[in-house]
Amino acid sequence: MPLATIDSREIHVDDEGFLTVYEEWTPGLAKILAANIGIELTDEHLAVITFLRDDYPEQGQTATLRRVTNAGGFPTKQLFQLFPKKPAKKMAYVAGLPKPVGCV
Amino acid sequence: MSAVMEAPIPSFGDEAPTDRKLAIICSKGSLDMAYPGLVLANAALSEGVEVHLFFTFWGFDIINIKTMAHLQFSPVGNPATHMPTALMGLPGMQAFATHMMRKQIEGIDVPDVPEFLELITDAGGHLWACRMSADMMHVTEEDLYDRVEGIINAADFIELSDGAQIIFI
Numbered sequence: 499m500p501l502a503t504i505d506s507r508e509i510h511v512d513d514e515g516f517l518t519v520y521e522e523w524t525p526g527l528a529k530i531l532a533a534n535i536g537i538e539l540t541d542e543h544l545a546v547i548t549f550l551r552d553d554y555p556e557q558g559q560t561a562t563l564r565r566v567t568n569a570g571g572f573p574t575k576q577l578f579q580l581f582p583k584k585p586a587k588k589m590a591y592v593a594g595l596p597k598p599v600g601c602v
Numbered sequence: 603m604s605a606v607m608e609a610p611i612p613s614f615g616d617e618a619p620t621d622r623k624l625a626i627i628c629s630k631g632s633l634d635m636a637y638p639g640l641v642l643a644n645a646a647l648s649e650g651v652e653v654h655l656f657f658t659f660w661g662f663d664i665i666n667i668k669t670m671a672h673l674q675f676s677p678v679g680n681p682a683t684h685m686p687t688a689l690m691g692l693p694g695m696q697a698f699a700t701h702m703m704r705k706q707i708e709g710i711d712v713p714d715v716p717e718f719l720e721l722i723t724d725a726g727g728h729l730w731a732c733r734m735s736a737d738m739m740h741v742t743e744e745d746l747y748d749r750v751e752g753i754i755n756a757a758d759f760i761e762l763s764d765g766a767q768i769i770f771i
Contacts, residue, residue: 502609515610534611563648564713564721574724583650584614591612601641602712 505530516591520554523594531592543580543592546572550593560590560598615650623652625763627770631663633673633703639771640664640718647725654766655722656759657750658732661771662739665731665747670715675703716747723749730754730762 500518502511504527510519515534517523528547532539549570553561563586567574581588590597624646628639643653663669677683677690677699689695707714713721723729731746733755743753754762 501606503606504609508606509609511609513610514612516612535614536616563725565711567721567724574721578725583616584648586648587612588614600711602644 512596516596517594518596520594523551527594528592531594535588535591537581537588537592539592542576546570546577546580546589547593550589550595554593554595559600560593560595562586562598562600562602564602621765622650623654623763623766625654625656625759625766625768627656627658627768628661628664629659630771631660631669631673633675633700635771636661636664636673636715637707637712639769640715640722641712642769643722643727644718644725647722647727652766653722653727654730654762655727656730656732656754656763658735662731662735662741664715665719665729665750666741666745667747668745670719670747673700673715675700719747719749730759732756732759 500510501508502515503509504511507527509517509522509527512518517531525544528544529539532543537543546566549566549572550561553565553569557565561570563574563577566572566577566589577585577589581592586598624643626639626643628636630636639655643655646653657665663673674696676696677685678696679687680690681687683690683699690699704714712718719729729747729750731741731750731753733753736742736753743750746753
């Protein structure tokens with residue numbers, strides 16, 4: 499499923515619904531993506547998402563939880579509170595990035 | 603009208619209340635045998651799975667504050683090193699092999715043991731120590747990493763791992 503609509507905008511996504519084109523993401527879209535998975539986006543969420551967005555082009559891959567904690571300065575506990583249960587995947591989804599590939 | 607479909611929403615399994623639970627028994631204290639349990643625990647936690655790590659026998663080295671940062675890798679009798687067995691027992695070989703493995707682990711940005719335990723407990727993982735091993739080795743809670751929740755006996759472990767999938771390492 500390459501092209502789909504989110505909030506009546508045409509967006510490229512994969513089979514699961516993760517965005518596949520970095521540039522198509524907007525903060526407005528993040529709000530909708532977050533709402534899709536039951537998260538009300540706050541400034542705290544956005545700070546994490548902004549780190550992920552900025553880190554991705556530099557690293558060429560989505561930051562793992564550990565990287566978000568160590569390089570981004572967001573405590574692991576906070577990430578579990580903001581994005582319950584599956585923080586790494588949920589953050590990636592809201593940030594319009596692929597799922598992280600690293601094991602740790 | 604556009605024929606483009608509404609984008610799917612990934613399933614993060616939130617609808618189904620997960621009762622999945624993992625109990626990992628860590629019975630080895632060498633550097634190479636410490637990591638599988640730590641990596642799996644961390645991965646399971648970030649998938650929303652409840653995780654208990656039970657440290658027993660040589661696994662105590664992973665949570666003993668004196669040893670946890672200094673686990674060793676022994677190449678003796680390990681064909682996977684692809685080196686002549688006769689050389690592996692030479693003086694200095696274990697230190698060298700350990701040094702190499704630490705560098706490789708660090709090279710792929712995987713944390714050392716103390717940081718890994720911090721990460722796991724921050725993510726909600728539970729650490730337990732085995733009563734019999736503690737008694738045998740004359741180890742008390744003061745000797746153990748402060749995030750170990752308690753020294754428990756075998757029956758306690760059987761109780762807390764009720765309904766869990768168990769991995770023995």
